[in-house]
Amino acid sequence: MHADVIVVGAGPTGLTLAAELALAGVRPLVLERQPRRREVPKAGGLGGQILELLRYRGLLERFEAACTGPRPAPRFPFGGVHLDFTAFADPPMHALPLPQQQLERVLEERVAELGIDIRRGHQVVGVTQDDAAVTVEVDGPDGAYRATARHLVGCDGARSRVRDRAGIGFPGTTYPEVNRLAQVALPDTVTVRDDGGLDVPGEGTVSPGFTRTDGGLFGIGASPASRVVSLYTIEDETTEYDDDVPMTVAELQDSVHRVLGLRLPVGEPLRLSRFTFQARQAERHRAGRIFLAGDAAHLFPATGIAINAGMLDAVNLAWKLAADVHGWAPPGLLDTYHDERQAAGARAMLHSQAQVALRRGHDPAAEALRELFQELLLDEQPLRRMGALVAGTDIRYSMPSAHPHALAGTFAPDLALHTDQGTTSVAELLHPACPVLLDLAGRDDLREAAGDWGQRLDVHTAKTDQRPADVLLIRPDAHIAWAAAVDEPADTAAPALREALTTWLGAP
Numbered sequence: 001m002h003a004d005v006i007v008v009g010a011g012p013t014g015l016t017l018a019a020e021l022a023l024a025g026v027r028p029l030v031l032e033r034q035p036r037r038r039e040v041p042k043a044g045g046l047g048g049q050i051l052e053l054l055r056y057r058g059l060l061e062r063f064e065a066a067c068t069g070p071r072p073a074p075r076f077p078f079g080g081v082h083l084d085f086t087a088f089a090d091p092p093m094h095a096l097p098l099p100q101q102q103l104e105r106v107l108e109e110r111v112a113e114l115g116i117d118i119r120r121g122h123q124v125v126g127v128t129q130d131d132a133a134v135t136v137e138v139d140g141p142d143g144a145y146r147a148t149a150r151h152l153v154g155c156d157g158a159r160s161r162v163r164d165r166a167g168i169g170f171p172g173t174t175y176p177e178v179n180r181l182a183q184v185a186l187p188d189t190v191t192v193r194d195d196g197g198l199d200v201p202g203e204g205t206v207s208p209g210f211t212r213t214d215g216g217l218f219g220i221g222a223s224p225a226s227r228v229v230s231l232y233t234i235e236d237e238t239t240e241y242d243d244d245v246p247m248t249v250a251e252l253q254d255s256v257h258r259v260l261g262l263r264l265p266v267g268e269p270l271r272l273s274r275f276t277f278q279a280r281q282a283e284r285h286r287a288g289r290i291f292l293a294g295d296a297a298h299l300f301p302a303t304g305i306a307i308n309a310g311m312l313d314a315v316n317l318a319w320k321l322a323a324d325v326h327g328w329a330p331p332g333l334l335d336t337y338h339d340e341r342q343a344a345g346a347r348a349m350l351h352s353q354a355q356v357a358l359r360r361g362h363d364p365a366a367e368a369l370r371e372l373f374q375e376l377l378l379d380e381q382p383l384r385r386m387g388a389l390v391a392g393t394d395i396r397y398s399m400p401s402a403h404p405h406a407l408a409g410t411f412a413p414d415l416a417l418h419t420d421q422g423t424t425s426v427a428e429l430l431h432p433a434c435p436v437l438l439d440l441a442g443r444d445d446l447r448e449a450a451g452d453w454g455q456r457l458d459v460h461t462a463k464t465d466q467r468p469a470d471v472l473l474i475r476p477d478a479h480i481a482w483a484a485a486v487d488e489p490a491d492t493a494a495p496a497l498r499e500a501l502t503t504w505l506g507a508p
């Protein structure tokens with residue numbers, strides 16, 4: 001069996017990659033070892049730049065429709081402090097309350113709609129490559145088989161076998177904290193006090209909010225109006241857990257006992273989850289025909305950023321692989337995946353490592369650091385900057401150009417556009433995930449200069465209020481590859497545009 005691209009793993013990253021490849025005209029073979037979608041609770045929400053990208057694909061409403069609750073106030077934990085954007089009309093970071101199971105269901109529906117089969121129950125056990133192809137050995141429900149492909153992408157999570165088989169190192173740190181999160185019903189024997197604390201007969205009392213002890217940190221969110229409470233523990237442990245092995249009520253109770261010294265009776269669990277933090281980045285995102293994306297490529301020691309980073313890896317990689325499959329990828333295009341996403345990962349690592357330093361210490365010096373940091377975040381400018389950093393919206397890819405425009409490398413702004421056919425927007429132009437040449441100034445000279453790339457490029461002419469540039473060349477991942485400054489003369493703009501088109505879309 002031969003495929004253009006094999007995607008290993010059908011988590012959020014692999015599913016996003018499969019959908020983006022299909023949009024770009026490539027039908028990948030998706031191999032997933034789990035026979036059915038996982039029900040182990042993981043992420044409780046989706047946030048950051050990926051929401052904007054989903055809107056640019058015309059998909060955001062589907063994800064919003066799958067949300068389990070009202071959109072929360074824009075307030076996010078950051079180490080031991082929090083980023084509070086509630087005062088902003090245009091917060092720099094958004095999130096959806098979308099549990100990972102729901103997210104994967106919506107993504108899977110999208111993939112099916114695009115005509116891609118996911119081979120469930122097919123575990124990749126071996127990967128080799130040579131000059132001609134990459135070969136996988138697979139254990140499937142009907143026995144072992146081999147498949148070959150032009151490219152293979154390991155979206156197979158933190159313990160990536162693809163990464164190991166490709167010989168790509170995964171250096172970094174595993175932190176000893178184990179975090180346990182639970183939503184449980186309380187039995188009638190336990191009283192929820194008006195202040196949100198608990199009276200536990202025969203055991204003692206539980207204080208409301210957070211309690212730090214020598215055993216770790218305990219947190220509770222409870223109100224007398226409900227018998228369902230949220231519980232949270234953090235302990236330093238040396239045991240390594242498998243994320244796919246569900247947590248149990250007994251494990252939660254043992255943890256509470258170690259931290260608080262009492263046995264808390266609990267009833268029916270609504271949610272039980274556990275996670276540890278690691279700070280690791282793959283040495284390379286690419287080894288020959290093999291690529292890594294998502295948790296296989298990076299693990300960040302903070303919550304709320306991993307899925308955003310993984311899905312954005314997929315969006316960055318898909319159109320480049322498709323260009324190669326379609327035969328027009330310029331030399332070096334596939335390597336830009338490593339360069340761009342390694343740099344984006346390093347940025348996420350920067351702030352997630354800083355969060356470790358902010359949350360771990362319990363001494364007066366650590367308290368002072370948290371207090372000072374929180375104080376700095378009262379000012380709008382640093383708060384906005386932190387928001388953009390955590391959301392991943394401040395990523396600016398390096399664009400090879402002698403005189404890059406200020407917009408080059410940034411995520412394209414969603415300009416409102418007026419055309420002869422009516423109004424549209426940059427977001428709408430990117431629904432099909434094609435490269436876009438957007439002429440905002442009636443620049444016949446530049447549209448003509450791009451004529452030789454006709455088949456690979458969607459060319460649009462429009463007007464916008466306060467145009468930021470005369471012409472924008474926008475990649476399928478919504479990043480601006482090149483821009484012509486307002487009134488830039490044709491004798492410099494036309495050759496520069498042709499050079500940018502050759503760099504990103506290959507020889508004419």
Ligand SMILES: Cc1cc2nc3c(=O)[nH]c(=O)nc-3n(C[C@H](O)[C@H](O)[C@H](O)COP(=O)(O)OP(=O)(O)OC[C@H]3O[C@@H](n4cnc5c(N)ncnc54)[C@H](O)[C@@H]3O)c2cc1C
Nearest residue numbers: 009011012013033042043124156157294295304305306307
């Ligand atoms: C309790 C918990 C809470 C979390 N909360 C958040 C959060 O709030 N926000 C956030 O952004 N992230 C959160 N995360 C992290 C998030 O779950 C991961 O970042 C995300 O699942 C990574 O997606 P992925 O597709 O890269 O990898 P995975 O989701 O791990 O998917 C990998 C897939 O590959 C398959 N696979 C593995 N090996 C093979 C093989 N050899 N052959 C075939 N298939 C294979 C696996 O079965 C799996 O389906 C949380 C994680 C946990 C455990």
